Amino acid sequence: MEEQVFHHALTILEDVCVGCTHCIKVCPTEALRVHDGKAKLLSNRCIDCGNCMQACPVNAIIIKHDDFNDIFKYKARVALISSVLIGQFPRHHTSRKIYSGILEQGFTHVYEVEHSAGILTEEINRYVAQHPTIRPIISSFCPAIVRLIQVRFPSLAENIMLLKAPLDLAALSYKKELIERGYAPEDIGIFYVTPCAAKIAAVKSPVGEKHSPIDGVINMDLIFNKVYSGFKKEQKSTCIVPEKEQLRPEEMLWSLTGGEAKYINGRCLSIDGISNAIDFLEGIENNDITNFDFIEVRACDQSCAGGILTTANRFLTCERLEERIIRYESDREQGKIINNKTIDKHTHYIKENISIEKIEPRSMLKLDEDIEIAMQKMEKIRKIRTFLPGIDCGGCGTPSCKTLAEDIVQGKAHTSDCIFIQTSLNVPKDQPIRAEKIWGTDRFRKLT
Amino acid sequence: MLNLEFVIEGGDFTKAGQASSEVKQILKQINIPPAHIKRIAVAMYEAEVNVVAHAYKGKMSVFIDPSKVYLKIEDEGPGIPNIEQAMQEGFSTATEAVRQMGFGAGMGLPNMKKNVDEMQVTSEVGKGTIVELTTYIT
Structure with a gap:
């Protein structure tokens, strides 16, 4: 176990690093050291939370993602986005316009991860009911938190729900949809536009799954910059998005704090921010915090809206996504909502493939096996x-x-x-x- | 054999659990299996909170050897007049103020007993209480 190599998206640029101590101080798992005048990452301790990247005064820590041009290796080039990407843009840019801006970059399809949240909610409720002896059940949504528990709270590893995250479920079902539409599996490239480093690690070395259904990961800031500079230049979009299916209101806010816990039966709570998470998990471990059925724990303040690769202010992103719901309601009144969602056809397939394997603790704390x-x-x-x-x-x-x-x-x-x-x-x-x-x-x- | 000692202040709920957290960290570092840590942490935390809730001050001593973890929690406080009664689930002498902070449900001693292999309580009214908790590492 200990010898295993973990993929980390966080990379230190040695020629940029000035060997100060900012990053080593903010790491929640003590995974950084300065040696030979440069910061070094201890691979088996890092949980890809991104705290170090935020603290670095010279931008020496970056998130390594896949080459954007990799998308052109595929005939069907899917941009799998989080609703949070829509929230990056000022409010006068409609989601339809943003979709077309993304297609303009060379993608052939845009699909939002949160489409799978409705089915997942049902499955979490079933899971919580079926596991009455495990309390609280901890969400598997945030990969940085799953890794934090593995390395720092090994006794809570069994509390993590063994269900895939919306990201994987959306990728699985959309791939199936495209195959049904006639694409050969090898011609489909699903590229996740990520708001954080942890999601990249989750795709490249998944926990509880052998392979991720995602073919590549692109940083959200890169896509935002590409699309937004198009808007700024006021280029007329050549990609007209047909009437697109919309997320349901509860799905739109799924990646934000409370988005998940709100829909789970029983006593639930949402915690965001890594130090809050550590405090809370500590309380659960002491049995000081008891009688919760389900907890949603996310590493970033304001959850994915506060992801390290986001551009917009996290609170404005949340506001923007709340507004999306208001637009949805008015669209619904005007009969503009397509009720049959693509994903509904694949409900059975998703449910069959929703489980992940047992999550093993990998304590970084132990000084020796003996x-x-x-x-x-x-x-x-x-x-x-x-x-x-x-x-x-x-x-x-x-x-x-x-x-x-x-x-x-x-x-x-x-x-x-x-x-x-x-x-x-x-x-x-x-x-x-x-x-x-x-x-x-x-x-x-x-x-x- | 590893021997650690912590002072517990009576009446200060903001600090309740600090000693337990430190011991828990050490148990993780010396590779005590997670399942054992979970149970010891629960018992230890209950014992620490008991001192905070009922006594003026106390001390937690931890003795660890590869085969067992032994905790001794001694306090200077009112003592327990009837230990048998205190061991019953739901029995509590906690004040209303303590209960409002979410403590004092009368589960302290029973919960400790449930989570360790051996438990001994000795008490002298008006002087204090000694709780000894032993967990065997298998």
Whole structure:
């Protein structure tokens, strides 16, 4: 398990990285270190949440996605988008116009992920009812949260519902639809336009599934920039979108906070933001937070509207999507809504393929497989920590004094990596250390 | 053998659970199986909250060896006059104020017992209570 290589979309550009400590400080799984003057990612710890990318002052962390031109390898080129992409555009651009702007880029079809949310809601309700001994059931929607639980809350891995995310269900059913319309399977390329890094990781190394039904992933900011610059130049669109089927109102908000939990029976709650998520999961693990049937947990503030690859302000995106519902209602009054959705034809197929396999914990916390050795290491860590200054300056290249102690015990760092210890070793005992004026005398010379 | 000690302050619910969280982190680091951690965490948290809710101050000592986790929670407080009664589900002496914070449902001691292999409660009225919890790691 430990040797497995995990795909990460987050990539550090070595020639851009200035080796500061911003990223290592914000990582919720302590997955970054500075070494040789550059930030390094510990692959088995990273959950692709994107906190580091946001914190980087020089834009040295990027999200690696597939080459846009890959779409032209296929005859049917599907842009699988989240409703959140529609929410990126100022309100006067209708979704129909945005669809045509996307087609203008070379796609042949546009399909929204959330079309599958209606069927999934039904299935989650069934799942929650069928698993009365597991409480709370935790949604599998956010891949960063699934990975967070695997590495930091291993005992909660069994609480994650074993159902596919809307992304996979939409891809599966739309591929089937296109096959029925006469395309050969190998001619269909489904490209997901992602708001975050975690979704890329979910496509490239899925949890609980062998293969993802998605053929490629393109960053949302790239698509937004392409489409929006077309709008700005006021190019007349050559791609006229026929009367398109619309998401149902409850599906439009599915990717936002509360979008999922609102429709699940029983006592449910929605949590967004990674530190809120950690707090809440901690509470569940202690049995301090009890009696919930279902919880929706999303890594980003305002869920996918706050995804690292979004352009618009997250709150404006939410507002924009709320407005979509109002437009829908007025369209419905005017009889403009197509009631038969493509996906409804494939309900049976989706339900047959909705399950994923058991999600295995992969704890990054354990110091050793052998409890006895792990305990000895723990003892050493506690001892080393008493010598360290405890200010978590990051000067050693690890996020905190605690992580330095752990790295020392694991043979990945040295005591002298601590700049406080270095200083105290270099100044003769009878001479004062300048930095004592700032940090106080008792932080130095613990070793000497 | 790993030995840890934590001070628990009585009456401060904002800090209730801190000691348990730290111990839980250590149990994860020394690779105690997740299923055991889950049960120990529940018992330990209940014990910690009990001290916060009922006592003036307390101490949690943790002794870990590869075969078992032993927790000793000692407090200075009112003590328990009738332990048998306190062990019954739903029995609680918590004040209304404590209950309004979501504590004091009378599940503390029974829940601890359910989640460990051995439990011993000794108490002296007017002095304090000692709860000992043992979990065998198999």
